[in-house]
Amino acid sequence: MFSRTIRSASKTPLALQSIAVRHFSSLDLIPDEFSGPSVKTEKVPGPKGLAASADVGIFQDPRTHVVIPNYEESKGNYLVDADGNVLLDVFAQISSIGLGYNVPALLELAKTDEFAKAAMNRPALGSFPPVQWAEWLRTGLLTVQPKGLDQLITTLCGSSANETAFKCSFMAYRQRERGGPDVPFTKEEMDSCMDNHSPGAPQLSVLSFKSGFHGRLFGSLSATRSKAIHKVDIPAFDWPAAPFPELKYPLNENVKENEAEEKRCLEEYEKILVESKSTRPVAAVIIEPILSEGGDRHASNEYFRQLRLIAKKHGAYFIVDEVQTGVGATGTFWAHEKWGLQEGEEPDFVTFSKKMQAAGVFHKKDTRPNAPYRNYNTWMGDPIRALQAREMIRLIKQHDLVRHTASTGSSLAESFKSVFGSSAASGKVMNFRGEGDGTYLAWDMATPQLRDAFVGKMRVNGVQIGGCGEQTVRLRPMLTFGEKHAEILVGTTEKVLKEL
Amino acid sequence: MFSRTIRSASKTPLALQSIAVRHFSSLDLIPDEFSGPSVKTEKVPGPKGLAASADVGIFQDPRTHVVIPNYEESKGNYLVDADGNVLLDVFAQISSIGLGYNVPALLELAKTDEFAKAAMNRPALGSFPPVQWAEWLRTGLLTVQPKGLDQLITTLCGSSANETAFKCSFMAYRQRERGGPDVPFTKEEMDSCMDNHSPGAPQLSVLSFKSGFHGRLFGSLSATRSKAIHKVDIPAFDWPAAPFPELKYPLNENVKENEAEEKRCLEEYEKILVESKSTRPVAAVIIEPILSEGGDRHASNEYFRQLRLIAKKHGAYFIVDEVQTGVGATGTFWAHEKWGLQEGEEPDFVTFSKKMQAAGVFHKKDTRPNAPYRNYNTWMGDPIRALQAREMIRLIKQHDLVRHTASTGSSLAESFKSVFGSSAASGKVMNFRGEGDGTYLAWDMATPQLRDAFVGKMRVNGVQIGGCGEQTVRLRPMLTFGEKHAEILVGTTEKVLKEL
Structure with a gap:
């Protein structure tokens, strides 16, 4: 334990304030x-x-x-x-x-037989999951599941985690339009999707926010609005972006202006949700709790609560991209915990990667696809990253x-x-x-x-x-x-x- | 060494023909x-x-x-x-x-300090590559580079390998239209791409083949034409698909019909390339040497040579998706080696994943983006999979x-x-x-x-x-x-x- 308190600004050029004894060494x-x-x-x-x-x-x-x-x-x-x-x-x-x-x-973990065998016998998890798969997740990633989200799809990176959430949203949205999980696809849907045409490949969209970053594959890049050099020359889906508040600092000197700015952005956001219904309805909204690549842009907890409620009001799934904000750096395990969402108003999807080393999507059971193989690929994640995440989570808790x-x-x-x-x-x-x-x-x-x-x-x-x-x-x-x-x-x- | 020859069909119910002594044990x-x-x-x-x-x-x-x-x-x-x-x-x-x-x-490799440290200190390879990165690839993945393709971008899976090739193709295609790598982007391009609109987000396409499979992220899924259940309800780019020959078997009894079928498909393919120029020009063609998920569909070497030449004639980059066919199972390290492409007519991109465990894109230097950070993400592959691939390649050669x-x-x-x-x-x-x-x-x-x-x-x-x-x-x-x-x-x- 280091219990040494650091001198106040007046006593050291480093200007660190004294702080309480830590629980960590x-x-x-x-x-x-x-x-x-x-x-x-x-x-x-x-x-x-x-x-x-x-x-x-x-x-x-x-x-x-x-x-x-x-x-x-x-x-x-x-x-x-x-x-x-x-x-x-x-x-x-x-x-x-x-x-x-x-x-x-972590190096000890890497030297275990369990880790070595998991590394060299890489399974197609969707069809041939290791007999320990449930245990590895239940004692690891699932112990940090965001409140209300008890389903987990593992992926290999943050971009594919977000695209998995997009796909689940589109499938669930169309299922709702169709009238439920048991209503079969029409022949027209099955035929037209093979030509990339609607109604099988529907004219639906994901709404993201200006300065947001969600990855650089074709779906995630269409939602990304960070910098032109990330996007130029790459075909993109005609999906909308809402303004994100430009808060003035320091916050306590700009309370009224910032409230007005958030209100303006919420109104513009809702306007897009409404207007898109006649062109490319928004099936999902994706937001980072702090717009990170876009310049660490923050907004109030109330703003985010409103975002979530307005998405729900207009039938759009709500995806919280915690790829960069997740895993403790913001002082809570998930950054969106601070929003104080009510029970039943949790996000529909929370995506993660980066510091978790494992990547994936937490979600609710109502967004499981209605048929097998709709959300599927060869690897569907990597067991060694799940093992690594499990050990990291254990250490994070222990310390x-x-x-x-x-x-x-x-x-x-x-x-x-x-x-x-x-x-x-x-x-x-x-x-x-x-x-x-x-x-x-x-x-x-x-x-x-x-x-x-x-x-x-x-x-x-x-x-x-x-x-x-x-x-x-x-x-x-x-x-x-x-x-x-x-x-x-x-x-x-x-x-x-x-x-x- | 097992040198035992297997009895001919007449002597055993297993019907294996006698074969020569193997070089492998x-x-x-x-x-x-x-x-x-x-x-x-x-x-x-x-x-x-x-x-x-x-x-x-x-x-x-x-x-x-x-x-x-x-x-x-x-x-x-x-x-x-x-x-x-x-x-x-x-x-x-x-x-x-x-x-x-x-x-x-391979288990021995997994237990080495080198592997354990590579697993637990995962780098952002694009900005912080390990000091051994060049050596790991030069003595591993680069030793199996397809003829003519001496550049390598590593990724995490086959879908993202294909989408990386798509992105490189779109960037190179627009660069050519623009007049070269030194011609700057226009303000209109930089502005419009942020709204997902052309000209910045160009109306270009990737041509794939019916029954082809290239992954299930949004760009790769737009090129995938395997089964409706893979595609239905997911928005897709309006990209074209050409027919792939439906050969009749046994081949030696259907020579003329199959030649006619391949000719028909090549003509239809070229027609799409020409007609798309006035709508969504084809920047890249992607093909598997054997359409695998789509039902193991084959065509002749001459058909594939023509595909490549016709793509070149119409200014489209040529991507060979060896995610499933690569790494030896077809009896050559890369399946497309059999096509007998002339020097200078090699594919522009060859993608791999699956049996290689590492994933990525081999390509030529002329498709390196003209500016940094255009093709970039956090991890850009995984060093442990490059180490695993290196050892597997060594064993494949040794045995x-x-x-x-x-x-x-x-x-x-x-x-x-x-x-x-x-x-x-x-x-x-x-x-x-x-x-x-x-x-x-x-x-x-x-x-x-x-x-x-x-x-x-x-x-x-x-x-x-x-x-x-x-x-x-x-x-x-x-x-x-x-x-x-x-x-x-x-x-x-x-x-x-x-x-x-």
């Missing part, structure tokens, strides 16, 4: 983590990283390479790169490492990591506010947000260029941090991120802001 | 395989399997369950189920187990398993022809096909009901065999399937046919 999970970052090369990647990247470049596009890690040497919250640089990693493989690198308990993250996030937010209120940040940082959402914090920089410069300078100062949206910096540390890492992160942020 | 790879199937329960699944299936049924659709395996006890070509039944498995998890269950060399499969397939085809020419099969079996394509053999049963009855009876007689299309039986054994397994398979087939 990173030492238990990661016994010999580095004591801090160390950067040996002038730039990151250094010469060895650049050479490795060029080597990949012979057969794969290397232009998106950021760091070339040596994963075998990485540990906990620290990523070691090819040149031996040690970076505090608060981006965590685009928010997809839950507990840290080389967590001994109380969600509460830890909520608490770390609160003090971290206070520290950042102190730095961002100082002259170092003046005119450079704005719209700090995510308070109350664990370590899921973000802020904007004055320009996209300044954001990119900030992220680059953080890296050579030993911190791997990520951007999103046009000019946002987002924090996505692991759940084992604690006070000692927070000190380094805030201190380095302050230093780099002064240099910019 | 299953004993090396799978030292203590079962000597044959054994079924203890009256039905398969038995009571324990049914109980396990019902247990899954609480939270997942169990209606597609066929067998509930005990993977830990399975070995080589034999699947052990929850009730202790031992089945010869010639379906291999829908054609996705390459070498067998619990192959010691000469592709040649072994070609040879096993030839003798197996002779044996089946002998059985199917006998009274046992009369009026029940027709259109035996796949000769010359390794163990990738198939036949039709007189009716869909008879096919289902056959498959069910084979299972209780100890053979897990699969169907495809409306009334087809398909063989998809592993690459270690050899003479001793062939004896059992053919003998059981003969027995079951007599009982039907």
Whole structure:
């Protein structure tokens, strides 16, 4: 247990506020983590990283390479790169490492016979599930099922989880129109779907939100509205997008304006739901609890409750995309828990991937397709990722990591506010947000260029941090991120802001 | 080495023809395989399997369950189920187990530090590739790159491999229309794509073939034309499908009719390519070398060569979907090798998954997107599956398993022809096909009901065999399937046919 309280802003340049004793010790999970970052090369990647990247470049596009890690040497919250640089990693493989690198308990799992055999005897889960399949899920993924959603379809990634939810929605929507699960398909439906024409391939749509991100396959990309470079040149379904509120910060100084903005967006959203009924009825609405790739955009719990109720009113299924927000980083296991939805008003689908390592869709039994093989593919997930998720969930519970993250996030937010209120940040940082959402914090920089410069300078100062949206910096540390890492992160942020 | 030759049809009821000494010993790879199937329960699944299936049924659709395996006890070509039944498995998890269950060399790999660390430190490969990434692919997947295709994008499954090829095709097609990689996107393109409208989201299409199967995500499902139950109620892109030849068997008795049928289909195909230019130009053509889910439908090498040339003539990229046909089962590593395409006329894309365990797209450098992040996602594949593929490829080469499969397939085809020419099969079996394509053999049963009855009876007689299309039986054994397994398979087939 680390019980050391961190000095208040007045006593240290790191500006961390004192916080209560934690229920968690990173030492238990990661016994010999580095004591801090160390950067040996002038730039990151250094010469060895650049050479490795060029080597990949012979057969794969290397232009998106950021760091070339040596994963075998990485540990906990620290990523070691090819040149031996040690970076505090608060981006965590685009928010997809839950507990840290080389967590001994997870490496132990990987060395078990059970894991090795599951890895090398990969089943077609839909038809040949392992005899332990129910047990693996019941003692793992199903223990974190969102309230009211006791059905689980596993998939391989977040995009396919979302598309699975879309498909279930379309099937359930048409079943309702048809008059129930026992009403057979018409010959016209069966014939026309083979030509990709209606009524068999119906003119239905998924409504998403501007700046939302739901993946980059053809269905999910049609719902994605993050950046043009993600979408240009790719055919898309003619599906609608509603505006998402553009809140003003700080929230407590803009209460009325923000309420009006949310009201405006809800009205526009309902208008689209109504108007689409005569063209491409909306079978499902998909929303992230925090629009993440789109720039960490938040809205109030009341806004989300209204979204859900209005979807229901107009007969659209409601999909909550927790691919990035799920698994504890926001201070609750699922971010949408905070909305306070009433019983019976839970989402119809909650999708997950990334930090869970396993991917899939939680849903309700009424959206099981009426016939077998309608929602089916060869693998339908991967047992080893279900085993990994089970062990991670066990560790998260054992070490109380969600509460830890909520608490770390609160003090971290206070520290950042102190730095961002100082002259170092003046005119450079704005719209700090995510308070109350664990370590899921973000802020904007004055320009996209300044954001990119900030992220680059953080890296050579030993911190791997990520951007999103046009000019946002987002924090996505692991759940084992604690006070000692927070000190380094805030201190380095302050230093780099002064240099910019 | 097993050098025992199998007796000719006249000497054994199993009707296997004598064949040459093999270059392969299953004993090396799978030292203590079962000597044959054994079924203890009256039905398969038995009571324990049914109980396990019902247990899954609480939270997942169990209606597609066929067998509930005990993977830990399975070995080589034999699947052990929850009730202790031992089945010869010639379906291999829908054609996705390459070498067998619990192959010691693969379990050894799974227990290495390298594998365990790769499993538990899953990278965002596009931005943070492991320092060993180039080496892992260069010594593995890239050693089996199809001729002329030296670029490789890894993905997580076959559907996403195909959709990646679609996206690359659309981007390259629009780039060509635009005038090259350096011509910038227009403001109108960047704006309209965010609304899913043209010109940014272009009205382009992928041409596929009737009975083709390319996956079940929204883009791949729009190209899939296997069965209505796969497609009904799901919105689809208005993309065209060309007819695929319906060949008559035996081939040598229907040469002229089949040539005419292929000519007819090629003409119809070209007509669609031409006519679509004024509506939704075809940016890419996708084809399986053998239409597998659609019923193991074959065509001549000349037909495929013409397909490729006609696509090129009309400016469409050519995608060969080897998700099911790839990795040796057809007697060549890639099924399209047999087509004899000239240098410079290779496919633009070859996709793979299933038996490779890793999934992805081989392509040429001219279809790399012109800007970074256009073809990107969080994981972009999985290093452990690349490591598994590398070891499997090494074993396939070391044991000469592709040649072994070609040879096993030839003798197996002779044996089946002998059985199917006998009274046992009369009026029940027709259109035996796949000769010359390794163990990738198939036949039709007189009716869909008879096919289902056959498959069910084979299972209780100890053979897990699969169907495809409306009334087809398909063989998809592993690459270690050899003479001793062939004896059992053919003998059981003969027995079951007599009982039907």
